Amino acid sequence: MEETIFVTENGGELQSPEFPKKYPRLVFLSWNLLSPPGTQILLTFDHQFRLEDSAENGACWYDFVVAEESTETSSITWGPWCGKKVPPTINSASNHLRVTFNSDEYFSYSPGFKVYYSLLYFYPRSASRTLKAAVTVGSSMAATAATRAGPLSMDDLDQTISAFNTVEQLFRTLNPNTWRLDLDTVYGQKHLQYRSRNYLLANRLNKVDLNRLHDDVKRYSCTPRNHSVNLREELRTTNAVFFPRCLLVKRCGGNCGCGTDRWNSGCVCQASKSTPKLHEVLKYTPETTLNQRNTRTRLRWVLSDILLTHHERCECACSRPPR
Template sequence: MNGAMVFQMWIILLLATLSKVGKAQVANAKVLRGNSRRDDLYHKDENITVTPVGGVIFSPNYPKAYPRNLRLSWKLLAPPGNLIHLQFDEQFHLEEPANGKCSYDFVEVEEKSQTNTIKWGRWCGQKAPSSLTSKSSMLRIIFNSDDYFVAKPGFKIYYSLLGDANWEAVTELMSDMGANEMPATEVPQTLEDLDRTIATFDTIEQLLQSLSPDTWRQDLDNIYTQTYIYYRSKSYHLASRQNKVDLNRLHDDVKRYSCTPRNYSVNLREELKTTNAVFFPRCLLVKRCGGNCGCGTNNWNTGCTCQPSKTTTKLHEVLKYAPETTPYKHQQRQRVRWVIDEIFLSHHEMCECACPLQPPR
């Protein structure tokens, strides 16, 4: 066998080895996609009592991109004799499926008892059901995100009660689960419950749709024409709908301007921590973050603080007086020394609410 043939055989063996190594790396990459860095997975399980006013569940940071490494679940419990209705928002977008399967980021709905489990489905990408209704008084919603790609806006699901359930089915479910496992819940009817529910909605349309799915459009029109209130507002007398009060705009204004940069007057001696000088003017206006964190939203009154997310330093020219001690005929004497001085003050350009209950980013 000559040298050329040996060299050709060596090349063939080398290519075959590289091919095997490449396939092994691809296989390992697929394994790592689902298993790497899962030690920092954020778990949270929440039980929710479904009331007549309903509510909403959404991905963290909605409508912005949701965080990585999440495993969240919501267990919805309805009073016995009621079913649970879920309505998916049209703006649904998670990480796209892989090979036609939702393996990485997904929303899953299941209905489970001791003897039976109904998997309503698992959804990702931009495909989700418009709505579904449970067969019992208990549902579980699961949201999973892995440690790779994320998407926005995520998901938002409205939940509400449906009465007049099939009592034979409920009785059968009770016998399957056992009396001790049925949720012994009462339907809260307090204004505090309704107030907390309102905080989860962004528009008046979404609120009314959750409270009364069948008549919400009529209810929305009746807001401006209802006659059972003690007075009729100016909006009632306006002929065109576009001239009437925009409740959604009022709600957006509160959220937009609750935590914003605004003018504050600061004392220069205190701001600069200077005790050996005085200034004219004594105070200057600076931009500093102020206001509460979204009054009327879920973050209201939950320990959130308004903090700067972007700051800048600006130059100001002021008149400064610093006493100067000089020797004069063997005596210490002070003389007036006024100068134009340059000082730098910190201004807040952008603000955000920092909340201790937010999941890791």
């Protein structure tokens, strides 16, 4: 069953059937959340959260809830979530979110899940361009004045935080009066933790054979290797910034058939197997509150889960086999 919901200032909630009792088996529900143009959607999960546990490999295959967002330029998926850990707060990049709940034919649990949705407003970039000159990296007074005067553009803030090396430095500069509380708030959230898979190569006990190494170079020049990606560019989002700004991912690289006559022409190194992997980062988006006199915006940092594509295997695609 699929339902379309128009998000208003009053907000609302979604929940698994029979919440807080056991949800039924063989259920597939989908909610399309739409908000007015120029707004965003905030999802906050209730602390009562319990679905069927994940598979042995950590994947949520059986009963799960997932949030998805698709725009003209990008597609972002949060989750899927299962088990007992409460999902993190989700802040959309646009005015459209899709929440899906699925349960299989086997086990069901209580209480299931409940998620609250609400409306967020954000400023157009032109409204905050005048603040660019007021931002000085490492100056608490400048950062504080800027946040009081109005919201920084995402590009301005992205450049400002580029000089920070730790989360503490980030919070101490942007929120000098409340940085300790902000740290406790962020790290006190219940969230999913991601543990990457480690692939260990067996040690070679035999003496190194230089001919063998030469053959390995020719055979494995096109291999997955660490590649630094800028998260805003990778996710194609302009209304949010991340800390850290860049992450390492495995991407195919290197030439094809190094040492041959056509070692770097006629062939392209490309992925033959790709896997999306979950990464946990700090995400900032403007949070605006309305009152009778004016509109106030404050810094809002949350732990967020993002998916990045990693290349596990690579191959050389050639117009004709290299000699």
